[in-house]
Amino acid sequence: xxxxxxxxxxxxxxxxxxxxxxxxxxxxxxxxxxxxxxxxxxxxxxxxxxxxxxxxxxxxxxxxxxxxxxxxxxxxxxxxxxxxxxxxxxxxxxxxxxxxxxxxxxxxxxxxxxxxxxxxxxxxxxxxxxxxxxxxxxxxxxxxxxxxxxxxxxxxxxxxxxxxxxxxxxxxxxxxxxxxxxxxxxxxxxxxxxxxxxxxxxxxxxxxxxxxxxxxxxxxxxxxxxxxxxxxxxxxxxxxxxxxxxxxxxxxxxxxxxxxxxxxxxxxxxxxxxxxxxxxxxxxxxxxxxxxxxxxxx
Numbered sequence: 210x211x212x213x214x215x216x217x218x219x220x221x222x223x224x225x226x227x228x229x230x231x232x233x234x235x236x237x238x239x240x241x242x243x244x245x246x247x248x249x250x251x252x253x254x255x256x257x258x259x260x261x262x263x264x265x266x267x268x269x270x271x272x273x274x275x276x277x278x279x280x281x282x283x284x285x286x287x288x289x290x291x292x293x294x295x296x297x298x299x300x301x302x303x304x305x306x307x308x309x310x311x312x313x314x315x316x317x318x319x320x321x322x323x324x325x326x327x328x329x330x331x332x333x334x335x336x337x338x339x340x341x342x343x344x345x346x347x348x349x350x351x352x353x354x355x356x357x358x359x360x361x362x363x364x365x366x367x368x369x370x371x372x373x374x375x376x377x378x379x380x381x382x383x384x385x386x387x388x389x390x391x392x393x394x395x396x397x398x399x400x401x402x403x404x405x406x407x408x409x410x411x412x413x414x415x416x417x418x419x420x421x422x423x424x425x426x427x428x429x430x431x432x433x434x435x436x437x438x439x440x441x442x443x444x445x446x447x448x449x450x451x452x453x454x455x456x457x458x459x460x461x462x463x464x465x466x467x468x469x470x471x472x473x474x475x476x477x478x479x480x481x482x483x484x485x486x487x488x489x490x491x492x493x494x495x496x497x498x499x500x501x502x503x504x505x506x507x
Contacts, residue, residue, distance in 0.1 A: 230335065231324070232255070233308050233314070234307050236310070239418035240418065256304035257304060261320060262283070284320055314340070329495055343367060346389050354384050359383050379451060380454070406429040462494060
């Protein structure tokens with residue numbers, strides 16, 4: 210059996226024999242036509258394919274007339290750690306091992322990160338057949354800035370953890386992308402609308418599928434749109450970044466420190482307050498605090 214890297218040149222027709230490898234293969238989010246030709250070739254030629262759900266992935270193989278031949282192996286959040294050694298063994302023996310998830314790109318809020326890290330740590334070759342990823346798909350159709358963004362995965366379930374995250378986002382100037390379940394979407398939008406109701410947001414639902422929709426507007430507007438309707442499907446939320454904090458001059462910062470000291474705050478607390486609320490670098494605020502103290506003592 211020939212095993213190794215699939216040709217990288219578009220017109221190269223032979224399967225090149227070389228060392229084994231792990232290939233992270235992206236699969237369609239919903240529309241089966243979105244799979245690449247190279248991904249299909251890898252699914253057909255791979256020695257073994259690890260997937261989240263063998264029954265779910267069998268549908269993809271059937272739709273593309275690719276025989277499974279017992280090559281599908283389950284790799285999900287509950288067994289990923291224990292499967293690492295098996296994957297390493299297969300790759301080290303020269304096999305082409307493909308990793309897929311139920312939809313999109315493995316490792317993005319899906320199993321795969323541990324296996325990739327383990328194979329790379331073992332000094333073996335890891336590559337990818339890139340393609341669909343819900344986070345990128347949603348970002349590009351959101352209508353919000355795409356130059357700088359962060360991916361947060363799923364919003365925490367615990368209220369305290371969510372509040373801490375929302376506090377971070379209040380100052381986050383990059384576009385924020387996160388996943389949410391249909392059962393929790395309205396609650397999350399409601400909580401966010403309390404913190405910053407006028408921030409723009411796009412809720413992308415069922416991307417590439419029959420009932421795809423993107424609802425755009427302010428957090429308050431989008432929350433109101435969803436609050437009176439049933440929500441179904443896979444959801445990605447794209448939140449606009451915060452406006453840059455206004456530049457605070459030294460006199461304004463010193464005035465704020467004086468006000469804090471006058472109200473009984475310690476110099477340390479006054480400096481922390483000015484740094485956190487006005488966005489002044491802590492070392493700058495501290496020096497201004499020392500200047501204020503020196504002026505008061507003179």
